[in-house]
Amino acid sequence: MTTLGRDALAALSSAGITPREWIGEWSTDGTWSGDTCGCPDDRCIGHHHDARHACGCLPALLEEAAALRAAKRSKAALREAGAMD
Ligand SMILES: [Zn+2]
Numbered sequence: 680m681t682t683l684g685r686d687a688l689a690a691l692s693s694a695g696i697t698p699r700e701w702i703g704e705w706s707t708d709g710t711w712s713g714d715t716c717g718c719p720d721d722r723c724i725g726h727h728h729d730a731r732h733a734c735g736c737l738p739a740l741l742e743e744a745a746a747l748r749a750a751k752r753s754k755a756a757l758r759e760a761g762a763m764d
């Protein structure tokens with residue numbers, strides 16, 4: 680079974696996402712099915728990028744996830760604001 684590598688864990692924590700949340704984004708059984716670099720594609724290393732290069736997928740996906748969270752948060756805030764009117 681593949682697990683998230685140290686670089687992936689560091690990238691997640693700097694994006695404010697826990698490994699459990701990240702795994703939950705991509706799998707339903709709670710086990711990581713992606714690659715050690717953090718990409719949900721289990722053949723990322725050697726295909727999307729070289730093993731000695733940093734993953735380009737993870738930062739892009741994290742940015743997307745962060746934007747989605749921000750959108751959800753602001754929608755919730757809007758709802759709350761509306762409810763108070
Ligand atoms: Zn990838």
Ligand SMILES: [Zn+2]
Nearest residue numbers: 716718723734
């Ligand atoms: Zn990768």
